Amino acid sequence: MEKGKASIHFEEPPFIAGMASVAGKKEGQGPLGHLIDVIEQDDMCGKENWEAAESAMQKKAAQLAIKKSGTEKEKIRYLFAGDLLGQLIATSFGTADLEIPTFGLYGACSTMGEAIALGAMTVHGGYAEQVLSMASSHFATAEKQFRFPLAYGNQRPFSATWTVTGCGAVVIRKGGQGIAKITGVTVGRIVDFGARDSMNMGAAMAPGAVHTILQNFEDFDVDETYYDRIITGDLGEVGRKIVLDMMKEEGHDLESVYMDCGIEIFDKEKQDTHAGGSGCGCSAVTLCSMILPKIQRGEWKRVLFLPTGALLSTVSFNEGKSIPGIAHGVMIECI
Amino acid sequence: MEKGKASIHFEEPPFIAGMASVAGKKEGQGPLGHLIDVIEQDDMCGKENWEAAESAMQKKAAQLAIKKSGTEKEKIRYLFAGDLLGQLIATSFGTADLEIPTFGLYGACSTMGEAIALGAMTVHGGYAEQVLSMASSHFATAEKQFRFPLAYGNQRPFSATWTVTGCGAVVIRKGGQGIAKITGVTVGRIVDFGARDSMNMGAAMAPGAVHTILQNFEDFDVDETYYDRIITGDLGEVGRKIVLDMMKEEGHDLESVYMDCGIEIFDKEKQDTHAGGSGCGCSAVTLCSMILPKIQRGEWKRVLFLPTGALLSTVSFNEGKSIPGIAHGVMIECI
Numbered sequence: 001m002e003k004g005k006a007s008i009h010f011e012e013p014p015f016i017a018g019m020a021s022v023a024g025k026k027e028g029q030g031p032l033g034h035l036i037d038v039i040e041q042d043d044m045c046g047k048e049n050w051e052a053a054e055s056a057m058q059k060k061a062a063q064l065a066i067k068k069s070g071t072e073k074e075k076i077r078y079l080f081a082g083d084l085l086g087q088l089i090a091t092s093f094g095t096a097d098l099e100i101p102t103f104g105l106y107g108a109c110s111t112m113g114e115a116i117a118l119g120a121m122t123v124h125g126g127y128a129e130q131v132l133s134m135a136s137s138h139f140a141t142a143e144k145q146f147r148f149p150l151a152y153g154n155q156r157p158f159s160a161t162w163t164v165t166g167c168g169a170v171v172i173r174k175g176g177q178g179i180a181k182i183t184g185v186t187v188g189r190i191v192d193f194g195a196r197d198s199m200n201m202g203a204a205m206a207p208g209a210v211h212t213i214l215q216n217f218e219d220f221d222v223d224e225t226y227y228d229r230i231i232t233g234d235l236g237e238v239g240r241k242i243v244l245d246m247m248k249e250e251g252h253d254l255e256s257v258y259m260d261c262g263i264e265i266f267d268k269e270k271q272d273t274h275a276g277g278s279g280c281g282c283s284a285v286t287l288c289s290m291i292l293p294k295i296q297r298g299e300w301k302r303v304l305f306l307p308t309g310a311l312l313s314t315v316s317f318n319e320g321k322s323i324p325g326i327a328h329g330v331m332i333e334c335i
Numbered sequence: 336m337e338k339g340k341a342s343i344h345f346e347e348p349p350f351i352a353g354m355a356s357v358a359g360k361k362e363g364q365g366p367l368g369h370l371i372d373v374i375e376q377d378d379m380c381g382k383e384n385w386e387a388a389e390s391a392m393q394k395k396a397a398q399l400a401i402k403k404s405g406t407e408k409e410k411i412r413y414l415f416a417g418d419l420l421g422q423l424i425a426t427s428f429g430t431a432d433l434e435i436p437t438f439g440l441y442g443a444c445s446t447m448g449e450a451i452a453l454g455a456m457t458v459h460g461g462y463a464e465q466v467l468s469m470a471s472s473h474f475a476t477a478e479k480q481f482r483f484p485l486a487y488g489n490q491r492p493f494s495a496t497w498t499v500t501g502c503g504a505v506v507i508r509k510g511g512q513g514i515a516k517i518t519g520v521t522v523g524r525i526v527d528f529g530a531r532d533s534m535n536m537g538a539a540m541a542p543g544a545v546h547t548i549l550q551n552f553e554d555f556d557v558d559e560t561y562y563d564r565i566i567t568g569d570l571g572e573v574g575r576k577i578v579l580d581m582m583k584e585e586g587h588d589l590e591s592v593y594m595d596c597g598i599e600i601f602d603k604e605k606q607d608t609h610a611g612g613s614g615c616g617c618s619a620v621t622l623c624s625m626i627l628p629k630i631q632r633g634e635w636k637r638v639l640f641l642p643t644g645a646l647l648s649t650v651s652f653n654e655g656k657s658i659p660g661i662a663h664g665v666m667i668e669c670i
Contacts, residue, residue, distance in 0.1 A: 001461045002412070006436040008462050049654055077337070078522060086421030086480075087648035088441045089656075092525060096659055101341040101522035103449055104646075104661075106423045106439040114438055118453065125460030126336045127343050144650075145421075187413060187436035190427060311439075313422035315479075319384055321424075324431055326439075 001124075004219025007186040007329075014123040015178025015335065017130070017171045018069020021288040022061040023281070024139065024165030030266045035289040036166070037064055043140065043165055051089055054138035057167040058083070058094030062134055065169035065288075069130075076100050076171065077128035080119045082111040083136045084163075084280055085145055086313070090136055100132065108309030109205075109234050110188065111135040112168060112284040113328030116305075117185040119172045120330070129174050135307075136167035137279025146198070146314060159200035161236045161262055161278035162271075168284025170292075178335055180295040186216040186329035190311060194322045198312060201323070202239025202262075202275055205308040208325030209235060210246045212306060216329045217252070224257050228300035231291060232327065233283035233307035234262035236275030261286035261307075283307040291332070298334050305330045336459075339554025342521040342664075349458040350513025350670065352465070352506045353404020356623040357396045358616070359474065359500030365601045370624040371501070372399055378475065378500055386424055389473035392502040393418070393429030397469055400504035400623075404465075411435050411506065412463035415454045417446040418471045419498075419615055420480055421648070425471055435467065443644030444540075444569050445523065446470040447503060447619040448663030451640075452520040454507045455665070464509050470642075471502035472614025481533070481649060494535035496571045496597055496613035497606075503619025505627075513670055515630040521551040521664035525646060529657045533647060536658070537574025537597075537610055540643040543660030544570060545581045547641060551664045552587070559592050563635040566626060567662065568618035568642035569597035571610030596621035596642075618642040626667070633669050640665045 003009040021036045028039030038060060045053040058081070066073055079098065082105035083090035091104055107114040115133035122128050140150060142163035148154045172182065191211045195204035209232050217223050224230065224247075235243060240260050247254045261283040262276035287305060294300050308327040317323075338344040356371045363374030373395060380388040393416070401408055414433065417440035418425035426439055442449040450468035457463050475485060477498035483489045507517065526546045530539035544567050552558050559565065559582075570578060575595050582589045596618045597611035622640060629635050643662040652658075 002463065006412070051650060051654065077341070082441070084422070085648065086650065087419075087443065087646065089646070089648045089651040092646035092659055093651065093656060096525040096527050099524055101524045102661065103453065103522065104441045106417070106441045108422065118438065121457065121460060121462055125456060125462070127456055127460070128337065187438065189434055189436045190431040192431050311422065311424070311427035313420065313424045315386060315421065316424040316428065319386065321428060324427055326437065 006215050007184055007219035009184045010124045010182060013181035013183045014120045014172050014174060016180045017173035017178045018065045019170045019179060019288040019292050020061045020064035020068055021168045021285045022057045022166060023285050027164055027166050027265060030271060032265055032289050050138055050140040054090040054136055054141050055094030058090060058136045061167040061169040062098055062132055065171050069171035071130060073098050076130050076132045078122060078131045080105055080115040081134040082106050084142055107326060108311050109278060109280050110307040110309030110326050110328050111280045113307035113330055116330045117328055120182040123172050123174050131172050132169060133172060134169035135280035135284040137163050137281035139163045139165045142279055156274055157199045158274045159238045161201055161234060161275045162273035163279035164265060164277045164282040164285060166281035166285035168288035179292050180332050181335050182330060183333050184331040186212055186219060188212040188327045190324045190326050192322055192324035196322055198317050200238060201278060201310045202236040203242055204310045204323035205325035206235055206239040206242035209243055209306055209308045209327040212327040212329045214250060216304060224252050224254050227257055227302050227304050229259055230254060230257050230304045231259045234278035235260045235308055236262040238275050295332055295334050301334045303332045305332055341550050342519055342554035344519045345459045348516035348518045349455045349507050349509060351515045352508035352513045353400045354505045354514060354623040354627050355396045355399035355403055356503045356620045357392045357501060358620050362499055362501050362600060365606060367600055367624050385473055385475040389425040389471055389476050390429030393425060393471045396502040396504040397433055397467055400506050404506035406465060408433050411465050411467045413457060413466045415440055415450040416469040417441050419477055442661060443646050444613060444615050445642040445644030445661050445663050446615045448642035448665055451665045452663055455517040458507050458509050466507050467504060468507060469504040470615035470619040472498050472616035474498045474500045477614055491609055492534045493609045494573045496536055496569060496610045497608035498614035499600060499612045499617040499620060501616035501620035503623035514627050515667050516670050517665060518668050519666040521547055521554060523547040523662045525659045525661050527657055527659035531657055533652050535573060536613060536645045537571040538577055539645045539658035540660035541570055541574040541577035544578055544641055544643045544662040547662040547664045549585060551639060559587050559589050562592055562637050562639050564594055565589060565592050565639045566594045569613035570595045570643055571597040573610050630667055630669050636669045638667045640667055
């Protein structure tokens with residue numbers, strides 16, 4: 001099952017048996033709006049504060065994914081979940097009511113990749129019949145955590161991305177009926193190219209994405225022609241160019257197969273989100289609203305899904321640290 | 336391999352093949368001081384700030400555990416690691432140089448349990464020959480993250496614990512020679528009894544610990560007589576009493592087998608740490624300096640190791656939220 005240096009090949013691929021996406025109003029107005037299961041017209045979700053709203057979205061996405069997969073929460077053995085906030089409070093307060101034994105994960109915006117990788121390993125390893133993997137972010141909780149108070153109304157450079165308000169959740173199951181199968185994972189490592197601009201996360205994360213793509217190619221002895229799509233999480237317009245350039249230098253032309261969830265989820269012209277969407281919720285929502293349905297319908301046979309994370313905090317940033325990146329790759333195929 | 340509702344039994348138990356502990360000066364002066372591999376006389380570890388010091392301890396503990404296990408970092412397939420800081424910056428900046436594919440984990444002070452559980456599942460599942468599991472905390476980074484500036488010199492109530500400056504790391508390996516074997520895990524779930532006092536974490540975490548202990552007993556059809564020791568992470572004096580009382584109500588007298596790492600690591604009379612030690616590093620350092628060697632020597636045949644986490648952040652606390660707890664149980668036995 002070990003494959004190459006950092007990858008795992010699942011001989012009996014676990015299935016994604018259920019999926020759900022919950023997102024905010026702005027995401028609902030974007031190109032994927034009609035594909036997202038639930039659009040919250042109130043970004044507070046009727047709660048007292050932004051953090052509670054993000055927790056509410058997690059709970060809703062979890063419950064919906066479980067329901068859509070035709071099971072119930074008592075039959076989900078483990079939960080793999082995370083968010084962007086310090087000490088994962090969106091997850092802790094969003095999932096307690098589910099009463100499912102929980103592994104809390106932090107991979108910045110790569111968390112959905114980490115959650116699916118560990119979930120698939122757990123199911124394939126015979127440790128669970130069914131698990132739930134989930135990640136969320138919220139524009140307002142992220143601005144509060146990482147940047148400026150919303151009321152301050154600071155200007156954003158064009159390299160900045162817009163944190164997606166949303167949560168995506170998948171139920172992973174051993175065989176049976178399913179939406180798609182998970183055939184392998186490539187676990188990312190922390191890659192630090194010395195980027196220091198927290199308003200240009202795409203540049204910080206691109207080298208991590210490139211590292212994982214190349215590792216995946218090497219471990220499985222494939223190249224870009226093996227995939228219908230290679231889809232990063234939230235590199236946005238700036239990161240996209242860097243990935244294409246870096247891959248070209250390595251002898252790979254990704255232009256025809258490459259996509260980025262951050263570019264797909266917002267309308268660049270109409271929505272004023274600058275470089276695109278970001279946050280754990282960006283790749284999670286795009287996966288559960290657009291990518292998985294396309295694979296289910298057979299439009300894409302094989303996808304390398306690569307959520308990308310920028311590993312910084314306000315403390316590390318203020319201490320003048322660089323912003324390392326990480327990307328976890330999940331190979332998802334048509335059943 | 337599924338066992339009961341939340342546990343996993345390893346038919347071919349993975350081995351803990353290497354262990355290392357690095358800690359601060361105060362921990363060095365405590366009862367376990369002579370057992371800890373490296374005592375840093377300078378809590379800054381020669382770095383510019385506390386966070387960089389914590390990262391340096393992680394790197395040192397990782398390298399030493401790898402060395403002591405007789406392998407090299409290139410042969411460690413995956414790293415499971417975490418800390419208490421927002422966005423896991425101690426881990427991100429401490430482990431990048433190791434160049435090992437990394438799963439970032441957050442379970443508050445339960446992280447060492449989570450890291451060992453996932454590490455053992457990964458090795459036992461055939462996904463890796465060797466992995467590294469690790470967790471750290473630092474008194475000064477935690478005070479800065481969760482409480483008051485050190486220079487403010489605030490008074491601490493007697494229910495408060497003292498965050499351990501330290502890191503513990505273990506290499507988990509498929510068979511071969513080893514220190515101890517991991518025979519099972521019981522994955523904790525988030526338990527919220529409505530505790531709200533962030534200066535009394537023991538009370539907040541105790542119900543989570545009790546839940547996991549009872550789940551472990553049920554899943555493996557055992558009771559307290561099955562273990563030589565049941566050892567929680569960092570409940571301290573206050574949490575200890577609650578665990579003993581709650582377990583008694585459930586018909587279990589734990590008095591003769593129960594220990595808490597937070598009580599072991601500091602000298603209550605001489606070190607002025609009030610309720611005891613806490614932090615991810617508390618259970619990790621105690622495991623790697625005292626618990627594992629005792630199991631290796633056969634003094635204890637079977638231990639239930641239960642790191643305990645309090646799931647709060649300053650944001651959740653300031654928003655008036657309760658403090659849920661979680662505990663992950665790992666069954667460690669003499670080879």
